[in-house]
Amino acid sequence: MDERALIRAIQNGEEQAFKQLVDNYQLLVRNTCLSFVRDRYDAEDLAQEVFMEVFRSASKFRGESKLSTWIYRIAVNKSLNFQRDHKRRNFFQSLGDALFGTEKVLEGAIAAVEEHPEQHMVNQERKERIYRAIEELPERQKIAFSLSKLDDLSYQEIAEIMQLSLSSVESLIHRAKLNLQKKLYACYKKGI
């Protein structure tokens, strides 16, 4: 079933068509969400929300862009909204912790037992550092960089998703890399 037929079938309420769409795009959606939120449970939750939105808005899809571009757009928007809410929640959480002295559960505290736990810890720290640096990038640089580097999309595809020109995407990604490099050098210098 091609994209148009698939969407038409979903618009007509055919469950089998929706299942096929989910099977076709779940890897893409889960990975895009994971690129932005970094937590597997949150990414899973978000991916479900993306497909629910796809199902609800199927009638609005007019086929002007590729189906994958449309789905990417929904996934990116949902992920960015989640990040904003998460920042707000973290603020209130830290406020609550400061007021009531709640113990903070460190992410990754329950790390998987590996053959080389020390190496695992080092890698975990490195990952946190690099993802923190990515998260601190200006929003459009972050989107373009994540879609390029983590989701392996071509500049053309990113341009379609972000509704920008190809040269703008090239420039965004170039600046994102320069910024990341700068942030990482600062971390290496501090020994963080």
Add this chain to the structure above:
Amino acid sequence: MKHRATKEKLLFFLEDTLSAPEKQEVAEHLSRCTECRQLLEELRKDWALLKLDQYTENDPYFYTRLKARMEKPVTSVARRVWQPALFGVLLVLAVSLGTLVGKQFSAEPVADVRFTSELVPFDGLQEEPIEQFLLTFE
């Protein structure tokens, strides 16, 4: 190539996206600059971790979980909005009711407005002239 200019190009060198002459210049600088070599090594280690967490295959139970969630009655969003609002209204009502009940059963006598408005400030001199006071003062 200068040290600062090379530092800015290390990530692009790592990704192999520099032009051939630039690549050559960076490589030459790296052969004699320890700091840049260390930075490149750090970047290489960090960059290698970037995609490690990505999913590589479909989750066979994803659709089942999605379907279950879709079939759940949609109350969560409405509840998220209405619950705090309802809680706030109830709190205001409870406080108002408490104040009202408190006033009804208050033991303190309410001050008479007429009485307080007729009060004349105490004038000690009128009660006891200063001469009298000085005569009796020892």
